[in-house]
Amino acid sequence: MVEAQGITHRFGSFAALTSVNLRLQVGEIHGLIGENGAGKSTLLRILSGLIIPSEGELSVDGVARRFARPREASDAGIAVVHQELNLIPDLTVIENISLGREPRRAGLLDRAAMREIAVRALERVGSPSDPDALVRDLPLAEQQLVEIARAMSQNARIIIFDEPTAVLPRPATLKLLDLMRQLKSEGVGIAFVSHHLDEIEAVCDVVTVLRDGQVVKEFHAPDLAPEVLAPAMVGRDLEDMYPARTEVNGKPVAMQVQGLSAPPLVQGAQFELREGEILGVAGLVGAGRTELLEAIAGLRPCSGQISLKGQAVSGNARRRLAQGIAYVPEDRKVTGLHVDLSIEENIGMAQLPKFARPMLNAGARRAATEAWKERLDIKMRSAEDPVGSLSGGNQQKVALAKWLEGDPAVLLLDEPTRGVDIGAKAEIYKVIADLAAEGRACVVASSEMPELIGLCHRILVMRQGRIVGEVTGTEMTEETILNYAAGVETGEDVA
Amino acid sequence: MIRWSAIAASLLAASTLFVGCTSSSAPTASGAAPAGGAAPAAGQKVRIGVSIPSATHGWTAGVNWWAEQTKALYPDAEITIVTSDSPSKQVSDIEAMLAKGVDGMVILATESAAITPVAKTAKERGVYVVSVDRGFTEPVADIFLEGDNIGFGRVAAEFISKKLNGNGKVIALQGLPSTVNTDRLNGFKEAIKGTPGIQIVAEPEGGWNRDQAYKAVQTLLPKHADLAAVWAADDDMALGVEQALKEANRTNVWIVGGGGMKDVVKKVMDKDAMFPATVTYSPNMIASGIHMAVSALRDGNIDKKRGYLPRHMRISVDLVTPENAQQFYFPDSIY
Amino acid sequence: MKFLKQYGVIVAFFLLFIVSAIMDPGNFLRPENLLLLVRQNVDIGLIAVGMTIVIVAGGIDLSVGALMTLAAAVGLTALNQQGPAGGAAAVAIATVVTVGLGTVLGLINGLLVTMGRLAPFVATLCGLVAFRSLALVIGQAGEIRSMSPDLFPRIANEGINLGGNLKLTWGMMIFIGMAVIAHILLERTALGRGWVAVGSNEKASHYAALPVAKLKTLSYVFLGLCSGLAGLIYASRLNSVSTNNMGTLYELDAIAAVVIGGASLAGGKGKVINTVFGVLILALIGNMLVLQNVDSNWKGFVKGAIILLAVMVQRERKAS
Structure with missing residues (x-):
């Protein structure tokens, strides 16, 4: 003992x-x-x-x-x-x-x-x-x-x-x-x-x-x-974890993906995304969720067509970011943020040309940082502190700010609440819902099914690199999703 | 002590003698070759390995140049020149040459103690060994042409004492820490001690190269307004000193370097006031070593020739003055 | 406290400066001696400034000493080809060739690291031996003398007269200029921020859609440019290039200066101004060792101890 x-x-x-x-x-x-x-x-x-x-x-x-x-x-x-x-x-x-x-x-x-x-x-x-x-x-x-x-x-x-x-x-x-x-x-x-x-x-x-x-x-x-x-x-009663969904039926299509393949983990992905829609991507580990988002963002070689508001999208990640597709990676420490660098440095990172042409405009970057601090309620002492000194939830908000700074039309979010505590989760859900309400289209890939069910309008389920199912409305239960994700077998419950 | 010029003369004489002698008695020569025979069979090319340090400063570059020149002089001998940048590399390079097969080795050791064992192995295999400049710690060489580093410092010190009339301040500029450097510096300091009026005010390091020597003396000049002369432990450094003195308008200070660099010898010859004299330590000593090896091995009969050749010679350090500079001036040398 | 953490090296320099001044005020504090501190270290300084950029961007370059030698050897050969009467045109050609070749060799280093996917240590180690070897071939392992007895040496040895025999040489001005440019590039431009980002976390930079390979390559190009300038000034200072010993171990002195300046060899952290003071600390140590006539066998020990001290003083104390 x-x-x-x-x-x-x-x-x-x-x-x-x-x-x-x-x-x-x-x-x-x-x-x-x-x-x-x-x-x-x-x-x-x-x-x-x-x-x-x-x-x-x-x-x-x-x-x-x-x-x-x-x-x-x-x-x-x-x-x-x-x-x-x-x-x-x-x-x-x-x-x-x-x-x-x-x-x-x-x-x-x-x-x-x-x-x-x-x-x-x-x-x-x-x-x-x-x-x-x-x-x-x-x-x-x-x-x-x-x-x-x-x-x-x-x-x-x-x-x-x-x-x-x-x-x-x-x-x-x-x-x-x-x-x-x-x-x-x-x-x-x-x-x-x-x-x-x-x-x-x-x-x-x-x-x-x-x-x-x-x-x-x-x-x-x-x-x-x-x-x-x-x-x-x-230490307080949680308000409803998940914000209310807005109506997206009849909204114009924001992004169209056709026959997207990035072998071996993405094969023939095909879907549409409406403005203001939050689309979930579910699947077991290794099903290809991350790879699908990375392929859309231009971070891995792929074939197929992607169009954004009717315009074809191609090229490397930088060009796609400029065209309005932003990908917020799942691992903040390794891929999402420069944890040793300051908060403001991180927020300017994906939009360096915007803040430095050619001379860095530190004032503008500081102003942007302060604006995001207000908007996303980032709890920080100073914009010069290293981003690694923030809590997981606040780091995630900085990561969001970093990619939102470019004003993307489509936001690809990979495990947006991993390692984030429950209070901050609710806040991040609210941020995502607000972004969608502004008309941005969001794709959320997550291993947490309650999160997808609570947040998304629609959920795509992936298995072995393919989109094997799509669930909406009352269909969105853990059981249905697991059925698709694991093939035919019934998912077992924790207890 | 044998004067260098005398060696060269006797050597040339000896080699022509050998050529004449063996050509008339070639059959007996091959029959009389000793068991572990270093000498090649008659009619075969004599194979000589030359192991020298890499060109890391002017003097060793000179050694390389002289070795190549000598090689060109003997188209009938198979001379292999290998340069090594460290003692351990030199050991393995010599081992490689032994494995390939050589009749004689001419070695300018990077470090005496480190190279001795491999030289001994060569000797035991019947290879004729000529050691140049730095000796081995055991008497394994058939011929040892010794460079005189203590004399290098002493001869310069004696000149400086005399020219200063026994009074004045000098800087002793040394090279990188090494046996050669220690011998030269100690030779210089020992000889200066005999003249109490001469004061060594600083012993900076010039790293055997012009740039470091230039910087070191440049730094020290303001401190020593009454400096009379600078001794440099080699000629590369002497040129750096010259530049520092000229830039500081201190051309009344003069320099004694050493090593036999052609530019310095030329300056002495031209009565440059900043170079009243220099001392020899010519890299062509490697040429002498190769000459000796070739002439000893060529056309066999090595046992008899041993009696004609010295075991140990020390190459004298000569004071070069405007009067005698001409005989030490080799305009074609790269050093 | 924050100042000390960011600029500790400047404090360390002034401490050493005061100690030196107290030890030997008569000689150390002479204005010409103080100017020598910079003048004698212009070449190391230029390389260290460029090396800061490469190290901040997460790389290392061991080839700089050999690179500057090769660039200068070719530059001087070009000068001599114009003949003894080449004049200003010949000097201009030598300058362009030396600096241009330095930059191109830097580009080769950069491409080996990025497109060749070699570890920077390995890629530039090859340069260290290969560039030197090429220089030895060009100079027959000996010295290449310039045929411009008067004009070419002016680059390093002439400049603006400050009165007396004090001179601000063109070489010193090039060094200061490049330091200022490097500082502005690193702190104030997208390029510099990109270097910091790549050095701090290459993966995250890739995900932030930064042109990672281009940034890394450019850091080596910049160092190549600095090394070419260093080679030019070195060659001009002695009006010759000694292919066998020019610039040997410069890479280590330059890296030492960067490290003394508090940069992290892991990348992402470093300031040009601190490196400049790192160079000055090394210069000051060298100057005092000569002035104080320290036994040359002990010099390395003193230098090592002071570098160690400078680095330890600046080390971040772990908060938790």
């Missing part, structure tokens, strides 16, 4: 955590939820020995402990499965599992013992991976199992899962939840951090809600419905 008492941690004058108490029991799944910035990751870093708290005590099995290094925490039986997996891509599964604790014989690696440890741990977590495969070559979900196997091989009694499902496709998520239940039944204690409240409800015994660095409430099963948890997280 791990217990944290009266934990307070300050970064400079800012208190990230204030007098937090938390008790993780073996044989129990403990949910940890809160909006971004609520202090979850600081708490996890303290538990895993990455930082030493300013005040407060940690105890393991009633004995006070002080973790100066991650190694000490893992020796005490606490293992962490990070969202960004901590595996070495160019080592094999076996080597990763024993990494840093390799069994030795006569000073040399004991390969046989390493293999045995790995095989046993993989078996325990039900991993199908080849122990000799390079981690680089494994799909994400399998990599995660390797990481969990590593925790198991270290005889961890408490495993902390830091947003493990954020990067997983649906079937893998379901499997992972099953594994967590199984580990619990074997007497392992689990701390589970997730933005997906349905997952929390499905597996947790206890849920601690953090807000502004403090524990605001603790909930116990079975009283864990999202409708109960969400208001505690955001």
